[in-house]
Amino acid sequence: MYESGDLRKGLKIEMDGDPYVIVQFQFVKPGKGRALYKCKLKNMITGAQFDRTFRSGDKFNEADLEELEMEYLYYDGDSYCFMNTSTYDQVFITADQMDESRNFLKENTVCNILFFSERPIGVSLPFFVNLKVGKADPWVKGDTASGDSKPATLETGYELQVPPFIEEGELVRIDTRTGTYVERVKE
Numbered sequence: 001m002y003e004s005g006d007l008r009k010g011l012k013i014e015m016d017g018d019p020y021v022i023v024q025f026q027f028v029k030p031g032k033g034r035a036l037y038k039c040k041l042k043n044m045i046t047g048a049q050f051d052r053t054f055r056s057g058d059k060f061n062e063a064d065l066e067e068l069e070m071e072y073l074y075y076d077g078d079s080y081c082f083m084n085t086s087t088y089d090q091v092f093i094t095a096d097q098m099d100e101s102r103n104f105l106k107e108n109t110v111c112n113i114l115f116f117s118e119r120p121i122g123v124s125l126p127f128f129v130n131l132k133v134g135k136a137d138p139w140v141k142g143d144t145a146s147g148d149s150k151p152a153t154l155e156t157g158y159e160l161q162v163p164p165f166i167e168e169g170e171l172v173r174i175d176t177r178t179g180t181y182v183e184r185v186k187e
Contacts, residue, residue, distance in 0.1 A: 002060040012063040019044040019063035103158035
């Protein structure tokens with residue numbers, strides 16, 4: 001059980017049966033009266049954000065969250081299938097819940113799945129993944145007019161900018177937090 005004095009950015013609380021994360025936090029002490037805690041909350045299931053002001057003395061439940069390591073198996077057209085690596089239980093996550101993560105997901109990738117009351121609500125990928133370049137324009141030696149990068153499409157269908165020396169079929173490391181090229185990986 002949390003009290004209003006425990007509120008801070010990043011804290012996960014439960015209100016009205018849903019988990020929320022505090023995105024912004026501000027403590028306000030008016031000249032007279034009780035202290036106020038102004039928060040911007042984000043619903044961890046729907047992604048909706050709103051502002052809410054709490055007074056000192058308000059109490060909150062801790063969100064019933066659990067994170068499990070699971071392996072991505074396949075996409076069936078509607079949802080993504082993940083398997084618990086220790087119990088072999090399978091869980092399906094919708095494309096809406098996957099968000100931008102689906103751009104960097106390939107079979108057998110081990111991810112962390114966030115559960116709220118035993119329901120999957122989100123996916124955390126490793127910070128770096130290695131993906132094969134599916135399509136990239138060839139590099140013409142001496143071509144400096146096009147700049148220091150060119151567009152490339154990865155095996156997952158994600159498009160990004162890569163250095164001009166990257167060719168089709170090469171393995172590259174991608175930062176999943178920013179969606180940018182990091183380095184070429186030797187096989």
